[in-house]
Amino acid sequence: MAHTGVPILELRDISKEYFGNKVLTDVSFSLHSGEILGLVGENGAGKSTLMNILFGMEVIQQTGGYAGEMLVAGQTVRYQSSFDAIADGIGMVHQEFSLLPDFSVAENILLNREPHTRSFVSEVFGDRLDSIDRKTLVSKAETAIGKLGVSIDSSTPVGTMPVGHKQFTEIARELSKDSIRILVLDEPTAVLTEQEAAILLKAVKKLSDEGIAIIFISHRLQEVVDVCDTVVVLRDGKVVHNEPAAGLTIEQIARWMVGRDVDQSRTHRAFDYAQAPPVLTIENLWVDMPGETVRDVSLAVHKGEILGIGGLAGQGKLGIPNGAMGLFPAGGKVVFEGEEIALNNPKNFLDAGMAFVSEDRRGVGLLLDESLDWNISFAAMQVRGKYLKRYLNGMLQWRDEKSIQETARHYIDALQIKCTSSKQKAKELSGGNQQKICCAKAFALEPRLLFVSEPTRGIDIGAKSLVLQALRDYNEKSGTTIVMISSELEELRAICDRIAIVTDGRIAGILPANHPSEDFGLLMVASPKGATEVTA
């Protein structure tokens, strides 16, 4: 599609730093009325940050604003809040629904923009006592739904509807705003079934025909190729490709997304996992973790290996360790060293000889207000009864401060944790050092299998490699089997023996880590059902 005239949206050299960490570098592209632009990229490529800037989210101003220029219909804009962006005709449909479950579809669509009629009471007491005009409300909502070309009963409470209809309701809310010119759809099909997704894509086409410009963010590349006019690929905060969608293949885009200059210094070790006996088998596991639902996962982990679990955010990779440990409601069968572990109780998991370094470092991982030695030793003390002096046949148990100190010192040296002393409070350390404390805590349990979830999230590059090295060393020295969950594929490829990719709550495939990145990229964006043909 050829576009002429002033673009409705133009980004010029947009850059953004979070605390010295550059997340966007000179991002430029333009969007015309009626154009559908597909924005793709891995997690952390900068898509969300870019959309936050476009939508004037407060987080951008709070962290020092952005560099570069943004033009809407030829006018330079710099939004102070999302309400400015809305007033300018920008609509955004977020991944998480912001709908009120007990309100009807119509009420949700026109939330806080309900048509109202004046009465003598409101003449006296002000606008807010106007009666709501239900008839106009319903007809306005139905017009908006009509624009999408779908049929939804506008009087149904949203809470009882299937997710697909919720997604349509969200979009209809944006469409009901008369001024809407640019619509951002963030992963609109992620929660939909294939049929629902097909209907949604048709609706998106219809909207673009009516002249609304659409930014379509999706990791389902087939959809992007099918529906978009232009594809912009972001990688590490830069636009690496900006091309017309016609003629592009999924493989090409997947390679652009993940292919970066890989640090080849760490060699892939030769580890024959097939010879090692399975130490942990998971069968038909489901986990109800909000935003990370796991469905029917079966997996075998071999003794001594480092197994990576990767996948895009929200696909369920985090649910696997959290469910196995019992932190979220789960079902299925987990067998460790020949014994079945009863789910839904963390104590069983720990007693069996496993440990978990949570991705929620500050919430689950650390006692923020306590000293480092405490943080390192408390789990081992609770679960294994270590660092305790026993009197009177164990009736009286006393903390053994000396051995706590020794252990703390040992790990602080071994992991090169930067701190003033082992008595420093955990909250005073930097993210990377906090992560090392979390690892030390798990190591002190002397587990035979260790789950590590997002070990490098939110820490800088130098600390990343130290943490990864510590994990690899621990695995090699003590023979502990490690299951590492991470959003960063390259990090998994660097230290793991095999990598499982989770898509849509299921294992999309397991490949040896030395396979090229593209293969993993393809698994990540695989269509939800029946995509295991690439298994090693």
Next chain:
Amino acid sequence: MSELRETRKEKILSILEKNSVPILFTVFCALGIPLSGYSYGYLGQEIVVRIARNSFLIIALLVPIMAGMGLNFGMTLGAMAGQIGLIFIADWGIVGIPGMILAMIISTPISAFLGWLCGKILNMAKGREMVTSYIIGFFINGVYQLIVLYGMGSVIPIKNPALVLPRGYGIRNTVNLISIRKVLDNLLAIKIFGISIPVATLLVIAALCFFIIWFRKTKLGQDMRAVGQDLEVARAAGIKVEHTRIVSVVLSTILAGYGMIVYLQNIGTLNTYNSHMQIGMFSIAALLVGGATVNRASIGNVFLGVSLFHLMFIVSPTAGKNLIGEAQLGEYFRVFVSYGVITIALVLYEVRKRRDLTRAGRLLAQDQADEVEAKQ
């Protein structure tokens, strides 16, 4: 995802569980009525009286529940404001309906101010509104005592010596409200089947019900319901969340003040230092007995609750006496039950929230089982 399949037994159990409190009370009353030996005519009369007396106060609780702020234990603030209004009209000797109306007018600014204060504080304690409003009730009670016990008759002029303590200042423990006693109840009273019905009071309550129904349909009511469901979604839509919450508490407090005046005109005497403290608890207990929960209450719950709760109140002392020979037991039972009901309702609310979570898990398990079946 499909609907959760449940056996019929599970469905019946879940309905029973949802209505467990009203069902329990119906059973209690059904057992108690024959034991007490009261005639149905007498019980009918008593229930009509109590509905007229208490409903207004209980309806005042509906507004904050709509705004997601739970049960407003802070309604005692309104009750205090209403009492202050009554003390003044008793002192000035204004009788009848004009006296009641004047008391309401005096109570309004006091209620509004206290409600605003309470709302401000509750906005700082989001998610802990109930316990906070309960404690604010005690705090303001201290201020009330300071004013009524020391201020009135010394700083605030009180002319009528019958109201003032013998020492010269402070209001007596009981204030006789003879000037407005039953003025509203006796206005337009009629007798049907030997039961006298206070038509005017019931009309006022009906008007309040219509007000609540109308209010739900206003923009403000819509905003309150939105805020009640999800603060963040409402905020993102541009609704002034904090302001809306304050308005809901102010409205509830003012209505509670009027409710207290209606309540006391029926009783006829004011227990200066006790009336307001009990009323919050009894109103909340009655609403919960009617099947309301912390986040959902309707006008139907109000009337069912008043009827069942007070039926048990009337029946239990005599039933206790006839059964064990101790009227004290029934008296004890009343207080025990009110606190018990509130506790059970709060616990059930939490249990239900957790159960809804596990339902999501069961759905997931069911889906998975379906898929396995489909493959075979």
